[in-house]
Amino acid sequence: MSDLLEIADLTVSFDSDAGEIQAVDHISLTIRAGEVVGLVGESGSGKSVTAFAILRLIRRPGRVKSGTIRFNGVDLGTLSEEEMRQIRGAKIALISQSPRTALNPVITVGRQIARLFELHGGLSARDAHRRMLEMLSLVRIPDPAKRAGQYAHQLSGGMCQRVMIAMALATSPQLLIADEPTTGLDVSIAARILDLLRELGAKTGAAILLITHDLGVVAETADRVVVMHAGQVVESAPVRTLFHQPAHPYTRALVRSIPRVDRTVTMEPIPGAVPSLLDPPPGCRYAERCGWVSERCRIARPPLTRVVADHEVACYGFEERRDAAG
Numbered sequence: 001m002s003d004l005l006e007i008a009d010l011t012v013s014f015d016s017d018a019g020e021i022q023a024v025d026h027i028s029l030t031i032r033a034g035e036v037v038g039l040v041g042e043s044g045s046g047k048s049v050t051a052f053a054i055l056r057l058i059r060r061p062g063r064v065k066s067g068t069i070r071f072n073g074v075d076l077g078t079l080s081e082e083e084m085r086q087i088r089g090a091k092i093a094l095i096s097q098s099p100r101t102a103l104n105p106v107i108t109v110g111r112q113i114a115r116l117f118e119l120h121g122g123l124s125a126r127d128a129h130r131r132m133l134e135m136l137s138l139v140r141i142p143d144p145a146k147r148a149g150q151y152a153h154q155l156s157g158g159m160c161q162r163v164m165i166a167m168a169l170a171t172s173p174q175l176l177i178a179d180e181p182t183t184g185l186d187v188s189i190a191a192r193i194l195d196l197l198r199e200l201g202a203k204t205g206a207a208i209l210l211i212t213h214d215l216g217v218v219a220e221t222a223d224r225v226v227v228m229h230a231g232q233v234v235e236s237a238p239v240r241t242l243f244h245q246p247a248h249p250y251t252r253a254l255v256r257s258i259p260r261v262d263r264t265v266t267m268e269p270i271p272g273a274v275p276s277l278l279d280p281p282p283g284c285r286y287a288e289r290c291g292w293v294s295e296r297c298r299i300a301r302p303p304l305t306r307v308v309a310d311h312e313v314a315c316y317g318f319e320e321r322r323d324a325a326g
């Protein structure tokens with residue numbers, strides 16, 4: 001698979017009265033065409049900021065301090081605002097965690113979707129209406145003709161999220177960014193939304209960046225997982241590897257903290273708090289929470305290095321243990 005999105009050395013900070021908040025610190029990650037990549041980390045680790053940076057929607061007091069983001073080989077930073085608007089509207093779609101507020105309250109959901117087909121697809125009103133009904137069936141909304149005539153407030157949270165997915169897919173995007181798409185939904189409905197996302201991704205060929213604080217969410221959905229901690233990428237691996245051979249102490253802690261039905265022990269919370277992002281010290285931001293910490297971790301930031309093909313980790317402790325094991 002070729003690289004669809006390539007983030008290299010991205011740093012985003014926010015100016016505040018107290019100083020500079022380093023929300024995203026020199027991260028790199030790639031998404032290949034058609035791939036589902038899970039971006040995982042505790043709340044505040046910089047996941048949404050990364051999504052906004054991809055869409056070039058970072059606004060003051062935030063700014064992109066370093067890095068490039070390439071989409072289909074094109075550096076998005078070099079595009080005009082108009083060119084970027086077209087990419088946002090059609091090539092990269094965003095599904096947010098609050099679908100109800102993202103929908104227009106005074107326009108029927110059917111009309112909102114049909115409008116996209118008219119605007120982006122150049123379809124006539126009649127063809128757009130037909131495509132809209134197909135879209136609603138595609139996202140498994142029962143009785144599409146009836147639902148199309150309703151407003152957001154008349155639909156359940158799960159239904160609103162299905163409408164958002166239909167809207168996101170209406171322009172046939174190459175990349176779908178789903179930022180906590182199942183937050184606030186009932187567990188069984190959340191599972192169905194994730195199945196739907198995965199299935200539609202495969203059907204349309206769209207790659208998906210699935211952002212979540214819940215490692216359980218990516219287990220069934222993602223091909224590959226990128227783990228963020230306090231603005232840094234600490235590990236990246238195929239989903240099975242991540243669960244069975246997590247390398248970074250933070251990933252290990254995350255995996256241990258997933259509640260499992262086949263375990264009698266309760267989940268273990270991760271000790272310590274996410275460090276302040278205000279003028280953070282050099283070195284690994286997990287150091288204060290880490291059982292493997294040594295002096296060098298506090299001095300220099302560990303680079304992402306290869307464990308095996310497609311598996312990378314940023315941890316001196318892991319390297320030392322691996323080297324000691326020969």
Ligand SMILES: Nc1ncnc2c1ncn2[C@@H]1O[C@H](COP(=O)(O)OP(=O)(O)O)[C@@H](O)[C@H]1O
Pocket residue numbers: 014021023041042043044045046047048049050061062277
């Ligand atoms: N508009 C903003 N102003 C100031 N700081 C911000 C702003 N948005 C995000 N941040 C900072 O960036 C950090 C990461 O935020 P975010 O990417 O939203 O985290 P999450 O991983 O939960 O999506 C926050 O903890 C906060 O310190």
Ligand SMILES: [Mg+2]
Pocket residue numbers: 047048049179180
């Ligand atoms: Mg977020």
